[in-house]
Amino acid sequence: MADVLTLPNWLRTIGAGPHGAHGRALRDDSGELTFTELVGAMDAVALGLRRAGLHPGDRVVTAMEPSIPHTVVILGAMAAGLVAAPLNDRLTGPEARSYLATLRPSAVIADPAHTSLAHETGCRVIELPAAAERMPIADRTAPLAAHGEPLAPPAEDAPAVIFATGGTTGTPKGVFHTHRSLWLWLNTCAHGNPRTVTDIELFFSPFFHITLGTNLLAPLLAGGEVWIQRRFDAGSALAAIDRGASRLMGAPTMFAALRGHPDFATTRRENVTAIRFGSAPSTDDFVRGLLRDFPNARIRAGFGATEFGSVMGFDHEDLLAGRFTGVGRPLPGAVVRILDGDGREVPAGVVGDLVVACPWQAHGYYGMPEETEETFRADGVHIGDRASRTEDGWVFIAGRTKEVIISGGENVYPREVEEVILRHPLVADAVVYGLPDGHWGERVEAGIVAVQDKTVDLEELRSFCRADLAGYKIPKNLRLLDAIPLTPNSKPDRRRVRAEALAETAGHGAEG
Known part of the structure; x- marks a missing residue:
C-alpha cells in the first residue's frame, strides 16, 4: 500500500x-x-x-x-x-x-x-x-x-x-x-513556493487555519523542518530568524511588528530566503520594505480561501517589476473565471463573481449538503468574492458580495477602495466599510492608520482618490485609528470596525 x-x-x-x-x-x-x-x-x-x-x-x-x-x-x-x-x-x-x-x-x-x-x-x-x-x-x-x-x-x-x-x-x-485532495493541495504548495530539505519554516499560526496546510504540512511533505511557536511574538520570531529560520509567512501587520521591534536592526536577516505574504492588501512601501529588509529572500504573495487553498499569486520578479497590487495570476492547474449574473465571462476591467476550479479544491462543508451545493457547483467554487482582471490576466479582488456597499444605488466594493487609499504616502493601513445614510442609503467610510507621527485629512484623501475612483466610491467620512483589528485568520475585521463606527455615531447622536 x-x-x-x-x-x-x-x-x-x-x-x-x-x-x-x-x-x-x-x-x-x-x-x-x-x-x-x-x-x-x-x-x-x-x-x-x-x-x-x-x-x-x-x-x-x-x-x-x-x-x-x-x-x-x-x-x-x-x-x-x-x-x-x-x-x-x-x-x-x-x-x-x-x-x-x-x-x-x-x-x-x-x-x-x-x-x-x-x-x-x-x-x-x-x-x-x-x-x-x-x-x-x-x-x-x-x-x-x-x-x-x-x-x-x-x-x-x-x-x-x-x-x-x-x-x-x-x-x-x-x-x-479527502486524503487525495489534501495530497494534491500540499504538492501545489510545495512546488508553487519551492522548498528544500535545508529549509526551516517559522510557523506561528493557529492550526485551525489553512496555513496548517501551506506552512506546516507542505514543508513536511517536502522534507523540510518546521519551527513551531505557540503564537506570534515579534521578539521570539526575530530570535528564531537570528538562529536560522529561513522561511516566513504572514500578513503585512506581522512584518510591520517585526520591523518595529528593538531587536530588528541586529537580527541576522540574511538567513531568510523566502517570504510569502497575504490576507490583506499591501502598500508599495510595504513591499519595498520587504525587499530592503530581507535582501536574500524571494518574496511571493498569494491569494486563496479555505474552500480551495492557494490558487493565485505573484512572484518575486513581479515585485521587482513594480507590480505590487492585486492578487496576481492563477497558479498552474487552477481555472479562475469572473462571471456576470448570467454565468458569462465579463470583459477585462469589469467586476464580476469570482469562480475557481482546481484539482486540489476541498469537497464541501462537512454535514451541510445545502450549503455545499450552493458553493461547490459544477462550474467551480463560488465563495462570494467579487473580482476583475486585466487584459493580461492579472486579477484584482474588489471585495465580498456580502460586504458590498450600495451608495446612491451604486455598488462599491471595499477592497477596491482600500487598494487606492493604501497608495497614499501618509497611509500605513486602511479598512473601508459602509454606514447607514439618510440621503445615500449607505455612505462609504474609511478607517485609516496614518504613518507614524503623521496625520491624514479627509479632503486631502478624497482629492487623492479622485484620479482612480468614481465619485460615489470616494469615502465621505474618515476615522483615524491606532490599528486595524484582525480576525482570527489575520484579515482586517471589517465587521468590528463598522460596529465601532456605528456605536460612535449613535453616541454622537445621543449627545446631540
Missing part, C-alpha cells in the same frame, strides 16, 4: 529513507523530532486513537496550542483513517458547540491550555496533560501513544481533515479535504 497517496504514507517514506534519522522535522519550545521519530509518534497515536474506541471516519477535534504534540495528533488521526478537525480556540463554549453540531465529533483531544474549552463542547474529552512539557514525545502524547504494527492506510477518497472557515458572517463552516 506504499503507493497510496496520503500524507502519512509519504512521511513514512521520508522517515525510512536516508534523511529520516538525521533530518529534523519539527521543533517547538519543548523539544524536537526527526522524521523517523515523527513517523513513530504518528503511528503510535494512530493506534492509541483506535484503541480508545474511535473508528475510521470518526471526527477527532483538537483543542490545542500549536506544538509538536498537536501536529502528531492530527497526523495520527489521519493515519488511523479518522478525520482531524482543529478547533478555533478563540471560540467561546457556546460558539464551539454550535460549530461542532454539524461535525458530531467522537472526541476532543485537549492540552492543559484548552481543557476548559474542550469540556464546554459537551463532547468526550481526552486530555494530554504533559503536552507542553519538555519530555519524550510518547509522554507528551500520553495516554494516546500505543505500540504495535502501523495501521493500513485509509482510502485516498476518504475524508482526512476539516478546516473551519473564518466565520465572519456567522457560525464557521467545516471545510473538508
Whole structure:
C-alpha cells in the first residue's frame, strides 16, 4: 500500500529513507523530532486513537496550542483513517458547540491550555496533560501513544481533515479535504513556493487555519523542518530568524511588528530566503520594505480561501517589476473565471463573481449538503468574492458580495477602495466599510492608520482618490485609528470596525 497517496504514507517514506534519522522535522519550545521519530509518534497515536474506541471516519477535534504534540495528533488521526478537525480556540463554549453540531465529533483531544474549552463542547474529552512539557514525545502524547504494527492506510477518497472557515458572517463552516485532495493541495504548495530539505519554516499560526496546510504540512511533505511557536511574538520570531529560520509567512501587520521591534536592526536577516505574504492588501512601501529588509529572500504573495487553498499569486520578479497590487495570476492547474449574473465571462476591467476550479479544491462543508451545493457547483467554487482582471490576466479582488456597499444605488466594493487609499504616502493601513445614510442609503467610510507621527485629512484623501475612483466610491467620512483589528485568520475585521463606527455615531447622536 506504499503507493497510496496520503500524507502519512509519504512521511513514512521520508522517515525510512536516508534523511529520516538525521533530518529534523519539527521543533517547538519543548523539544524536537526527526522524521523517523515523527513517523513513530504518528503511528503510535494512530493506534492509541483506535484503541480508545474511535473508528475510521470518526471526527477527532483538537483543542490545542500549536506544538509538536498537536501536529502528531492530527497526523495520527489521519493515519488511523479518522478525520482531524482543529478547533478555533478563540471560540467561546457556546460558539464551539454550535460549530461542532454539524461535525458530531467522537472526541476532543485537549492540552492543559484548552481543557476548559474542550469540556464546554459537551463532547468526550481526552486530555494530554504533559503536552507542553519538555519530555519524550510518547509522554507528551500520553495516554494516546500505543505500540504495535502501523495501521493500513485509509482510502485516498476518504475524508482526512476539516478546516473551519473564518466565520465572519456567522457560525464557521467545516471545510473538508479527502486524503487525495489534501495530497494534491500540499504538492501545489510545495512546488508553487519551492522548498528544500535545508529549509526551516517559522510557523506561528493557529492550526485551525489553512496555513496548517501551506506552512506546516507542505514543508513536511517536502522534507523540510518546521519551527513551531505557540503564537506570534515579534521578539521570539526575530530570535528564531537570528538562529536560522529561513522561511516566513504572514500578513503585512506581522512584518510591520517585526520591523518595529528593538531587536530588528541586529537580527541576522540574511538567513531568510523566502517570504510569502497575504490576507490583506499591501502598500508599495510595504513591499519595498520587504525587499530592503530581507535582501536574500524571494518574496511571493498569494491569494486563496479555505474552500480551495492557494490558487493565485505573484512572484518575486513581479515585485521587482513594480507590480505590487492585486492578487496576481492563477497558479498552474487552477481555472479562475469572473462571471456576470448570467454565468458569462465579463470583459477585462469589469467586476464580476469570482469562480475557481482546481484539482486540489476541498469537497464541501462537512454535514451541510445545502450549503455545499450552493458553493461547490459544477462550474467551480463560488465563495462570494467579487473580482476583475486585466487584459493580461492579472486579477484584482474588489471585495465580498456580502460586504458590498450600495451608495446612491451604486455598488462599491471595499477592497477596491482600500487598494487606492493604501497608495497614499501618509497611509500605513486602511479598512473601508459602509454606514447607514439618510440621503445615500449607505455612505462609504474609511478607517485609516496614518504613518507614524503623521496625520491624514479627509479632503486631502478624497482629492487623492479622485484620479482612480468614481465619485460615489470616494469615502465621505474618515476615522483615524491606532490599528486595524484582525480576525482570527489575520484579515482586517471589517465587521468590528463598522460596529465601532456605528456605536460612535449613535453616541454622537445621543449627545446631540
